[in-house]
Amino acid sequence: MNRRAIAGGFFLLVIVLVAISYGIDGLQTTAVLSGTVRxxxxxxxxxxxxxxxxxxxxVNIGIEGQFLMSAFVAFTVTSMTGSLFIGVLGxxxxxxxxxxALAAMAVGLKIDQIIAGTVINIAAVGLTSFFFDRxxxxxxxxxxxxxxxxxxxxxxxxxxxxxxxxLTYLALILVxxxxxxxFKSVWGLRTxxxxxxxxxxxxxxxxxxxxxxxxxxxxxxxxxxxxxYLALESVGTFSRGMSGGRGFLALxxxxxxxxxxxxxxxxxxxxxxxTALQSQFQLNSTFDIPPQFVGMLPFVVTIIVVALSGMFGxxxxxxxxxxxxxxx
Amino acid sequence: MIRSLAxxxxxxxxxxxLGLGLGAVLIIVQGNNPLEAYWALALGGIGDGDAxxxxxxxxxxxxxxxxxxxxxxxxxxxxxxxxGQLLVGAVFAAGVGxxxxxxxxxxxxxxxxxxxxxxxxVWGGIAGVLKATSGAHEVIVTIMLNFVGGNLTDWxxxxxxxxxxxxxxIARTPLVEDSAAIPSWGSxxxxxxxxxxxxxxxxxxxxxxxxxxEIRSVGLNPNAARYSGISTKAITMSVxxxxxxxxxxxxxVESLGVDGRFEAGVNVGLGFEGITIxxxxxxxxxxxxxxxxxxxxxxxxxxxxxxxxxxxxxxxxVVQALILLFVAAPMIVRWIIRMRTDDDSDNLKLxxxxxxxx
Numbered sequence: 001m002n003r004r005a006i007a008g009g010f011f012l013l014v015i016v017l018v019a020i021s022y023g024i025d026g027l028q029t030t031a032v033l034s035g036t037v038r039x040x041x042x043x044x045x046x047x048x049x050x051x052x053x054x055x056x057x058x059v060n061i062g063i064e065g066q067f068l069m070s071a072f073v074a075f076t077v078t079s080m081t082g083s084l085f086i087g088v089l090g091x092x093x094x095x096x097x098x099x100x101a102l103a104a105m106a107v108g109l110k111i112d113q114i115i116a117g118t119v120i121n122i123a124a125v126g127l128t129s130f131f132f133d134r135x136x137x138x139x140x141x142x143x144x145x146x147x148x149x150x151x152x153x154x155x156x157x158x159x160x161x162x163x164x165x166x167l168t169y170l171a172l173i174l175v176x177x178x179x180x181x182x183f184k185s186v187w188g189l190r191t192x193x194x195x196x197x198x199x200x201x202x203x204x205x206x207x208x209x210x211x212x213x214x215x216x217x218x219x220x221x222x223x224x225x226x227x228x229y230l231a232l233e234s235v236g237t238f239s240r241g242m243s244g245g246r247g248f249l250a251l252x253x254x255x256x257x258x259x260x261x262x263x264x265x266x267x268x269x270x271x272x273x274x275t276a277l278q279s280q281f282q283l284n285s286t287f288d289i290p291p292q293f294v295g296m297l298p299f300v301v302t303i304i305v306v307a308l309s310g311m312f313g314x315x316x317x318x319x320x321x322x323x324x325x326x327x328x
Numbered sequence: 329m330i331r332s333l334a335x336x337x338x339x340x341x342x343x344x345x346l347g348l349g350l351g352a353v354l355i356i357v358q359g360n361n362p363l364e365a366y367w368a369l370a371l372g373g374i375g376d377g378d379a380x381x382x383x384x385x386x387x388x389x390x391x392x393x394x395x396x397x398x399x400x401x402x403x404x405x406x407x408x409x410x411x412g413q414l415l416v417g418a419v420f421a422a423g424v425g426x427x428x429x430x431x432x433x434x435x436x437x438x439x440x441x442x443x444x445x446x447x448x449x450v451w452g453g454i455a456g457v458l459k460a461t462s463g464a465h466e467v468i469v470t471i472m473l474n475f476v477g478g479n480l481t482d483w484x485x486x487x488x489x490x491x492x493x494x495x496x497x498i499a500r501t502p503l504v505e506d507s508a509a510i511p512s513w514g515s516x517x518x519x520x521x522x523x524x525x526x527x528x529x530x531x532x533x534x535x536x537x538x539x540x541x542e543i544r545s546v547g548l549n550p551n552a553a554r555y556s557g558i559s560t561k562a563i564t565m566s567v568x569x570x571x572x573x574x575x576x577x578x579x580x581v582e583s584l585g586v587d588g589r590f591e592a593g594v595n596v597g598l599g600f601e602g603i604t605i606x607x608x609x610x611x612x613x614x615x616x617x618x619x620x621x622x623x624x625x626x627x628x629x630x631x632x633x634x635x636x637x638x639x640x641x642x643x644x645x646v647v648q649a650l651i652l653l654f655v656a657a658p659m660i661v662r663w664i665i666r667m668r669t670d671d672d673s674d675n676l677k678l679x680x681x682x683x684x685x686x
Contacts, residue, residue, distance in 0.1 A: 061467065105657060114406055114467055115656045118603060122652055126645030130354070248471045255468075292483035299475040306464040306472075 007266075022156050028280065033160045035276030038234055040268035041171045042067070045226035046250025047257060047264035048178050049099075052219040054259060055182060056212050057195040057320040061117030062102050063223050064247025065124030070094040070227025072128040075238035079139050084232050088167070091228025092221050098124075099220015103213045110324035121247075129240055142236030143167060167229040172265075174222065179261040191215055195318035198325045208325045223247070245299070252302035255309060259318075274298045340608050340615075343654030344622065351647040355639055365637035372632025373625035379632075381515040385586050387624025389414065391523040392578025393602025394609060394616040395530050396452075400466075400571040401611040402534055403563055404547035405459075409470025410575040410602040412477030413451040417444035417576025419481040422583040422590035423489055425504030436507040441580050448576015449569045451477060456568025460561040466568060482592045491589070500591035510585035519585035523620075526577065530613035543567055575602065604652045623648065 022029045046063045053060040070091040078087030098120055105116035143165035151162035182188040190211060193201045198208045231238050253271055257264030278294040352362035373383045393410045400407035407413075421444030428436065455469040486499035493502060510519045534540035545553040546563045554560050578598070583590050601623055608622075609615035626648075630641035 105653075109657045111656050114408075115607070118408070119649060119653045119656055122600060122604070123646070123649035126642060126647075126649045130640055130642040130646050132642075245471070245475050248468070251468060252472075290483050290487060292479040292486075296476045296479045299472040299479075303458070303464070303469055303472045303476075306468050307458045307462045 018156075026156070030156055030159050032273070032276045032280050033156070035279055036269055036272040037160055037164065037168065038272070039275040040265070040272030041168045042226050042230055042234065042246055043250050043253045043271055044175060044261075044265050044268040045171050045222055045229065046247050047254040047268060048174060048261060049095075049219040049223040049226070050251050050254040051257075051259050051261070051264060052178065052182075052191070052215050052222070053102075054254070054318055054321055055195045056191045056215040057198060057318055057323065057325070058103070058106055058212055058216050059113040059117065059322050060102060060216065060219065061114050061248075061251065062098065062120030062124075063117075063226075063250050064243050064245065065117075065121035066095050066098045066220055066223035067227045067230060067243040067247045068128055068241070069098060069124040070224035071231035071242060072131070072227075072238055074228035075138060075231040076131075076136070078232060079136050082140055084140065084143055087232050088225070088228040091231070092224040095224015095227060096217055096221040099217040099223070100213070102220065103216035107209055107212045107216065107324065110326075113322055113324075125241065128238075132238075132240060138232075138237055143233040165233045167225065167233045170225070171229070174225075175261045175265050182261070192318075195320055198320050202325075202327065208327075212325070226250075249298055249302060252305055256305050271298055271301070274301055336610065340610065340619070340655055343608070343651050346654050347647045347651035350650050351643055354643060354646060358639070360637055360639050365633050365639045365643075368636040369626065369629035369633040372629030375632075377515040379628060381512070381517065382628040383621065383625045384515075384520040385517050385624075386627045387620045388517060388519045388523045388585065389578035389582045389598050390601055390605055390624050390627075391520075391527060391616055391620035392574050392581065393598060394605030394620050395527055395602075395613055396571045396575035396578070397602045397606035398609060398611040398613055398616055399530060399534070399574060400567055401606060402547050403543045403567040404550065405564070405567065405571075406467050407452060407455070407470055407568065407571045407575075408467050408600075408603065409452065409455060409473045409477075409572070410578075411598065411600060412470070412474035413448040413572040413575035414579035414582070414598055415477045415481045416451045416579070417448040418579030418583040419484050419489070419501070419590045420444055420447035420576075421580030422501045422504055423484075425508035425584055426502045426589070427489075429505050429507070431505075431507055433507045436505065437510065437584065440504070440508040440584055441577065444576045444580025444583070445573045446576070448579065449573035451576065452572015453565065453569035455572075456565040459568070460564045481590070485590055485592045489590075498591065499593070501589045503588045504584055508584055509588060510581065517585055519581040522581065524617060526574070527613050527617050530574070534613065578602075601648065604648050604655075607652060607655045610655075 018029065018033070046067065049063055049066070050060050073094040074087040074091030077090035078084055081087070102116055102120055105111045105119065106113040111119075145163045145165050146169075148162040152158045154162065182191065190201060190206050194206070194208055194211050201211075202208050227243075230242065235242065249271060250268075253267045254264055256267035256270075274297045278291075278297060281289060281291070281294045348366065352366070355362040355365050372379055374380055393414065396410050396413065397407055421440045424440040424443040425436075428439070431439070451473055452470070454473060455464075455466045458464040458469050459466045482499055485501055489501045490496070491498070491500050491502040510517065510522075512518065513521070532540075534543060542553070542558045542563055545556070545558055546560050550560050553563075582598070587594060605616060605619040605623055608619040626644045630644050633639050633643075634641050
C-alpha cells in the first residue's frame, strides 16, 4: 500500500471519529476542534518558517524567539497606534529583521546554526522582559471571527473552519502558497537544490549565499506573522514568555510533516489537538488527571515522534542541512 | 603558557566588554546613567561580605550548568536541556533532604546530592540513549525534556511532596533537614567549593584519562573515532548522562545550599545561562569558573542596580544575550579589535541535521 492510501484511510478514520464524537457531545467536540485549529495555526506558521530554512540548508532553532519578539512588537505597536493591522505589519517586520539576523549569523558569519538560533532565543527573552510594561494593554479588541457566507452555517465544520479570524485564513492560504512555491516554481527548485547540494547549484550560477539569506529572512517574516497571530488574534495581549515552547514544537511539527506544507498542517492539527484536549481537560473535571501531566502531552508526543521517525527512517534531512557554505 | 592563556582570553574578555558597552547604550536610551548603574551592579556583587556571599551562591549552580554544557560540547553535542535536568535534580535532592531524618550530616548530605545527581543523569541520559539508538537529535529531545521536567517538578511540589505546614498553598516542598543542608564557611558557601572541585574533576577526566581522550575524539571527528574502535554510542549515552548529572548537581546545590527546599518556578532560566557560560569559557571546564562568577556577580548585583540606579534587572539578560552573540561570533570581535588570525578553529560546530536516516 502506498503512502497516499494510508494517509487517505487515516483521514477517513479521523472524519468518522469526529462525526461519532459530534453525535455524542456536539458542544465539547466543537470546542475541542476549534481549539485544535487555533493551536495549529501558530504551529504551522512556525513549521513553514522552519521548513523554508531547512529546505535551503539552514536550521532555525530561533523560531521560539522570533515568535516571542514579534508578538511583543505586534502587541506594543497595536497598543500605541490602536490598529491591529499596523500591529501585524510590526510583527512581520520584526520577524523579517530576526530572520535576517539569523541569516547574518549562520550564513554570513558561519556561526554554528544552533548557537545562532539560541542567541536569538535568549536575546528575545531578555529584550521582551526588559521593555515589558506591565501597565500596557492592547487598547482594542483582538481580531474576531469572520463568517464565510453560507459555509459558516454548516454544522461543526462551519464553526471550526469557516468563521475564523483573518490571520487564520491567511495562514491557511500561506500553506498553499508555500506548497506551490516550493514544489512548482523555479525558486522552489533552487531552494531545495541549495539544501541538498549547494556546490552543484553554485556551478550553474545560482548565488547560494544570497538565496539562503533571502529564504531565511522571508521565513522569519512568516514566524513574525505567527507572533502577531499569537498576540493579536489568539490571546489578545502580551505576557512574558508567552510563546511557551511552541516555536520548538513547530520544529517537531515540521519534521513530522516531512518538511511539506500540507504534511506540516496535518501534523499541526494533530499537535493542536493534544493542546486543545489539555485545555478541555482543565475546564472539565470529569477526568481527574493533574493538569501538569496533560501539559506534558505535546512535549512527550514530540520526543516519541522524533525518536520513531529516526528509528524507521521515515524522514531524511536535506543533505547540506546545518553546513555553512564555503565557495570552493 | 601565559602568552597562550592571554591570547585565548582576548575574545571572551572583549565579548564581555562589548556586551556591557551595548547594554550601556540601552540604559542611556532608557534615560539612566550607565556608569552609576554598573557601579551599583559591582557593589551589589562584590561590595561587602554579604554581596560576595550572594555572588558565590548565585555562581554555584551557574558553574554546574556551564560544566554540563561544556562537557557535552567536548563530545560534539549540545545539551540545551540543563533547565530540565537542574529542576529534577533540585526536586529529588530536596525530597531526600526533607524525607529522611535521623541521619548524620556526613551520610545525609551526600545522599541528597547523589539523588539530585542521579535524577539529572537520568534526564540527560534519556536524550543520550535516544540519540544513540534512534538518531533523535539531542537538541530537540532535551528542549522537550525541559518542558516535561518543568511540569513534572511542578506537580511533585504541588502534589505528593507539597509543604503542608500552616496554610501553605505555594508549590514547594518542606524545608530540608539540617543534616542535609549545605553549610557556609564564613562567607564562602561550601557548595561553591564543591563546584570548584567538580570543575577540576571534569578537566582531569577530559584531559588526562583515556575516556576523556575518547570523548574529545568523538567530538572532533565521530567517523574517525568510530573507525579507530571507539564506541561512539557508548560515548554519546555516557556523556549525556554525565552532562545531565552535572546540571542535576547544580539543582541539588541550589535546593540544599541556597533555598533550603525546592520551590517551583524559583530557578527558571538557570539552565539556559549554562550555554552562555560554557561558550564564554570556550568549553574549558576550568574557565567555566570565572565565567560563572561573572554571570553570578551580575545576577547578585542586579537588585542593587535597580534600587540605586533605577535600571530594570532584565538588562542583565540582554547583556548576557549580547555576550553570547559576541563569543559565538569571534569574527565580529576580531574585526572590532583588529586581531588577526587566519583560522576559524575556535568556531564550534554542532549542527548536523535532526537525525533520521540522513
